[in-house]
Amino acid sequence: MARLTIDRAQKRFGTYTALDEVSLAVEDGEFVAVLGASGCGKTTLLRQIAGFDKLDGGSITIGDRLVSSDTQHVPPEHRKIGIVFQSYALWPHMSVAENVAYGLTVAGVRDPERARRVAAALDLVGLSGFADRRPGLLSGGQRQRVALARCLVTEPSLVLLDEPLANLDVHLRASMEEEFSRFHERTGTTMVYITHDQAEAMALADRIAVMDRGRLLQLATPSMLYREPANATVAGFIGDGMVLPATVLSGPDAGRCKVRVLGVEAVVRCRPDQTAGDNAKICLRARDIGIAAANGTGIAAHVERLSYQGGFFRMEARPVANPNMLLHLDVPEPTPAEPGGTITLAISDGWVIPAETVADLAA
Amino acid sequence: MSFADASTTRTRIEETGLLWSLVILVALLSLLPIGRLVVEGLAPGGQLSTSSLAKVFASPATWTATVNSLVTAIAGTLLAVLIGGVVALVTSLTDIRARNAFTFCFVLPLMIAPQVTALAWLQLFGPSSTLLKLIGMAPGLGSRNPLYSREGIILLLGLQYAPLVFLTLRAGLRALPKELIEAGLAAGASPLTVLRTVVLPLMTPPLVAGIALCFVSCLGNFGIPAFLGIPGNFVVLPTLVYQRLAGLGPGVLSEVAILSLLIGVIAMAGILLQDFMLRRRDFRITTTSSAARPFELGRWRKPVEIALWTFAVLVLALPFLGLLTTSLIPAFGVPLNARTATFGNYAYVLFEHAASKRAFLNSFLMSATAAIVIVLICIPLAYFIVWKKSRLLRLLNVAAELPYAMPGVVLAIAAILLFLKPLPLLGWSLYNTVWIILFAYLARFLVLGLRPIVSGYLQLDRTLEEAAQIAGAGLPRRLVTIIFPLVAPAAVAGALLIFLTAFNELTVSALLWSSGAETLGVVVFSFEQGGDSTYASALAAVTVLVTVGLMLSTLTFAHKLPQGVLPWRD
Numbered sequence: 001m002a003r004l005t006i007d008r009a010q011k012r013f014g015t016y017t018a019l020d021e022v023s024l025a026v027e028d029g030e031f032v033a034v035l036g037a038s039g040c041g042k043t044t045l046l047r048q049i050a051g052f053d054k055l056d057g058g059s060i061t062i063g064d065r066l067v068s069s070d071t072q073h074v075p076p077e078h079r080k081i082g083i084v085f086q087s088y089a090l091w092p093h094m095s096v097a098e099n100v101a102y103g104l105t106v107a108g109v110r111d112p113e114r115a116r117r118v119a120a121a122l123d124l125v126g127l128s129g130f131a132d133r134r135p136g137l138l139s140g141g142q143r144q145r146v147a148l149a150r151c152l153v154t155e156p157s158l159v160l161l162d163e164p165l166a167n168l169d170v171h172l173r174a175s176m177e178e179e180f181s182r183f184h185e186r187t188g189t190t191m192v193y194i195t196h197d198q199a200e201a202m203a204l205a206d207r208i209a210v211m212d213r214g215r216l217l218q219l220a221t222p223s224m225l226y227r228e229p230a231n232a233t234v235a236g237f238i239g240d241g242m243v244l245p246a247t248v249l250s251g252p253d254a255g256r257c258k259v260r261v262l263g264v265e266a267v268v269r270c271r272p273d274q275t276a277g278d279n280a281k282i283c284l285r286a287r288d289i290g291i292a293a294a295n296g297t298g299i300a301a302h303v304e305r306l307s308y309q310g311g312f313f314r315m316e317a318r319p320v321a322n323p324n325m326l327l328h329l330d331v332p333e334p335t336p337a338e339p340g341g342t343i344t345l346a347i348s349d350g351w352v353i354p355a356e357t358v359a360d361l362a363a
Numbered sequence: 364m365s366f367a368d369a370s371t372t373r374t375r376i377e378e379t380g381l382l383w384s385l386v387i388l389v390a391l392l393s394l395l396p397i398g399r400l401v402v403e404g405l406a407p408g409g410q411l412s413t414s415s416l417a418k419v420f421a422s423p424a425t426w427t428a429t430v431n432s433l434v435t436a437i438a439g440t441l442l443a444v445l446i447g448g449v450v451a452l453v454t455s456l457t458d459i460r461a462r463n464a465f466t467f468c469f470v471l472p473l474m475i476a477p478q479v480t481a482l483a484w485l486q487l488f489g490p491s492s493t494l495l496k497l498i499g500m501a502p503g504l505g506s507r508n509p510l511y512s513r514e515g516i517i518l519l520l521g522l523q524y525a526p527l528v529f530l531t532l533r534a535g536l537r538a539l540p541k542e543l544i545e546a547g548l549a550a551g552a553s554p555l556t557v558l559r560t561v562v563l564p565l566m567t568p569p570l571v572a573g574i575a576l577c578f579v580s581c582l583g584n585f586g587i588p589a590f591l592g593i594p595g596n597f598v599v600l601p602t603l604v605y606q607r608l609a610g611l612g613p614g615v616l617s618e619v620a621i622l623s624l625l626i627g628v629i630a631m632a633g634i635l636l637q638d639f640m641l642r643r644r645d646f647r648i649t650t651t652s653s654a655a656r657p658f659e660l661g662r663w664r665k666p667v668e669i670a671l672w673t674f675a676v677l678v679l680a681l682p683f684l685g686l687l688t689t690s691l692i693p694a695f696g697v698p699l700n701a702r703t704a705t706f707g708n709y710a711y712v713l714f715e716h717a718a719s720k721r722a723f724l725n726s727f728l729m730s731a732t733a734a735i736v737i738v739l740i741c742i743p744l745a746y747f748i749v750w751k752k753s754r755l756l757r758l759l760n761v762a763a764e765l766p767y768a769m770p771g772v773v774l775a776i777a778a779i780l781l782f783l784k785p786l787p788l789l790g791w792s793l794y795n796t797v798w799i800i801l802f803a804y805l806a807r808f809l810v811l812g813l814r815p816i817v818s819g820y821l822q823l824d825r826t827l828e829e830a831a832q833i834a835g836a837g838l839p840r841r842l843v844t845i846i847f848p849l850v851a852p853a854a855v856a857g858a859l860l861i862f863l864t865a866f867n868e869l870t871v872s873a874l875l876w877s878s879g880a881e882t883l884g885v886v887v888f889s890f891e892q893g894g895d896s897t898y899a900s901a902l903a904a905v906t907v908l909v910t911v912g913l914m915l916s917t918l919t920f921a922h923k924l925p926q927g928v929l930p931w932r933d
Binding site for chain 2: 074
């Protein structure tokens with residue numbers, strides 16, 4: 001177990017900047033997910049931590065050991081970490097037991113100690129009876145478990161998981177998710193989990209690092225990320241958030257402030273240091289918008305589309321005053337309006353996106 | 364770097380050491396001999412002089428041989444393009460049956476030594492043809508074997524190398540996206556119109572590549588003009604080099620060096636022309652994309668199949684029947700029947716004749732050694748070329764192609780120049796030993812092993828190696844425990860290609876052999892030159908059997924190989 005500290009890591013491929021001053025500190029024993037769309041730099045980051053590529057700037061430290069900087073590069077084979085690859089990368093010419101034993105053999109561990117640890121690792125992933133099988137004869141989930149056993153048998157201080165569930169079908173995903181979190185609890189190993197699936201990241205991680213275009217946008221707990229996104233990109237990416245221009249009318253009072261958005265006033269959450277002013281942005285979730293009470297004021301909107309989600313509808317509507325914006329909300333069955341109809345909406349909650357990053361993103 | 368710990372330093376030394384050993388090795392095998400030859404051409408015997416140059420270019424024999432070389436190479440190439448092109452189009456684009464078997468038969472001549480092909484065809488025609496006598500159609504005594512002529516050489520060159528055109532064109536046709544053909548058909552064009560307006564224009568690159576490859580091979584071929592040209596005094600450049608060297612010994616080294624440079628320059632012109640017209644290399648090993656749906660021949664299918672197989676029988680079965688019948692008679696000219704048939708020739712070449720027995724051992728050991736050593740070089744070499752993307756090795760990849768692209772005569776002369784004097788410091792000489800032949804084999808056939816292994820790497824998922832690296836395994840261990848087992852099928856295919864090519868080889872060893880260091884090709888050649896066609900045929904028949912046997916054995920693991928690695932498999 002070890003801390004992983006990434007300090008202003010930079011990686012360029014030609015003129016393209018794949019990692020732009022990414023800093024990230026993973027605590028000892030923590031489970032951090034790195035989340036982002038494809039091409040955001042998360043795989044590049046993983047390859048830097050593993051040591052497959054060399055950094056152009058900044059540094060990476062595992063435990064107390066500087067492993068990557070622009071002048072120093074410890075090759076992957078000496079980093080003492082584990083990786084679970086997306087493709088599993090099981091060696092087809094070896095049996096399951098031989099796959100798992102490989103790292104021990106390399107480290108000079110001999111039988112019976114080696115056999116004992118291989119058996120224990122296979123037992124841990126529930127594959128005790130499969131030691132002599134070839135990986136080619138296993139199902140996707142079983143291969144994933146072998147890869148996990150192989151990675152953990154050497155008790156690495158840090159484990160990297162590269163989209164380990166991407167190749168599995170939906171049912172297997174849920175059970176493997178459980179397996180990963182049990183594993184993390186039991187071993188207490190520091191884990192960095194690369195994924196593009198926010199549901200996966202939220203379910204598993206202690207903290208999530210959101211990346212976009214080579215930059216780290218926010219590192220926070222899943223709940224924090226959802227409730228208090230640091231900027232508009234995170235707000236829009238996580239939980240399907242709507243980012244709307246707003247005017248902050250008052251300073252915070254008990255963590256809330258008054259804002260004017262889409263022509264109505266609403267009380268939403270904000271940072272304690274939030275100041276009043278124009279040009280603010282707020283983030284709304286579907287559940288923050290509701291149908292206004294019959295006699296109440298609210299935002300008049302045209303219903304554009306309804307899609308049935310089972311028990312409720314996802315409604316898309318355009319404010320009459322701002323037809324270039326599209327709001328979405330969940331409305332219960334039976335639907336209060338059909339597409340083409342008009343409806344009045346009310347805002348019950350929301351989050352003022354901190355100002356400095358608004359300016360930052362506009363740049 | 365000052366913070367690097369001991370294990371990191373060791374890893375770096377291991378990797379850098381391996382890389383530089385490979386760089387030096389490939390440079391020794393490919394750049395050194397060619398460089399030595401160029402130096403000899405510019406400065407014969409170590410002194411800048413143009414006297415040898417003037418002498419060579421003043422000799423009418425040089426120009427006759429050059430013209431003969433060009434004529435036979437160009438005409439042979441044209442014939443090969445005609446045959447190979449038509450066969451490639453028919454087998455790749457139509458729904459003929461038994462494609463695999465036909466491909467095997469059609470590509471077979473390429474794998475059989477040219478001198479054996481020549482010998483077999485000689486046995487087919489001429490007044491002493493055992494086969495023709497058998498059916499009472501032999502021409503009268505004293506009449507000339509029609510193959511001892513320019514036309515005979517052209518015919519056999521065309522047949523020998525038609526498979527080369529076939530292979531490059533077939534690889535191109537396989538890479539052709541089937542949508543292009545389907546779009547043409549959907550637009551209402553007939554299959555023939557699609558062929559003419561879509562397929563053929565797109566096939567220009569592989570066709571040009573095939574033509575260049577074929578031209579260089581025809582130009583460098585020694586076996587066919589040696590067997591068919593020397594008796595009729597029709598001399599081409601490789602046979603001229605051979606005659607000069609055989610007649611006058613190493614004293615004329617500067618002159619033959621210039622002659623072989625001349626061959627090299629002509630070959631280079633062919634290769635440059637190809638490079639000029641094309642950007643891609645490695646045509647025999649290309650994509651695995653699915654082939655277009657075959658055109659249905661309908662009622663023409665049977666006639667086309669009959670035509671193809673008749674052709675295969677004519678160019679494959681008949682000559683070898685000729686070879687077999689000659690190998691079974693007690694003396695040349697004796698008709699073959701139940702009373703005269705004998706295995707005596709086989710017994711003689713296999714168990715009695717000392718040089719022939721030695722040649723078996725020499726050829727077998729040298730081919731096997733070359734195959735194993737080259738594979739051992741190529742597995743780490745391809746690792747750096749494919750995965751480390753080392754720029755230095757990219758250049759050496761091109762360098763490694765040089766000795767193979769150059770006609771064998773060129774490399775042989777270069778090897779003589781390099782090893783005629785004792786090795787510096789060591790004091791012993793490789794000249795007149797088997798080692799000079801082995802060196803030439805290693806240099807010449809390196810690329811034959813490199814290509815399949817590179818394509819083997821390209822098919823591998825690199826995370827398999829990275830997983831081993833993460834597990835703590837250093838490069839040497841990864842090469843042995845992970846990479847070698849995974850590229851083994853491609854490596855075995857490469858080793859077999861090298862073995863077969865070296866086992867059947869004559870061009871290099873004809874110039875480098877010495878008593879005690881004979882190869883099979885040399886012994887077959889000597890038997891034939893000494894008039895012992897029966898022994899030559901028996902020995903040749905044995906080599907054909909070994910070749911075909913090994914080729915067939917590869918089919919047992921062919922399904923594990925990238926498509927195109929084994930030329931004889933569809």
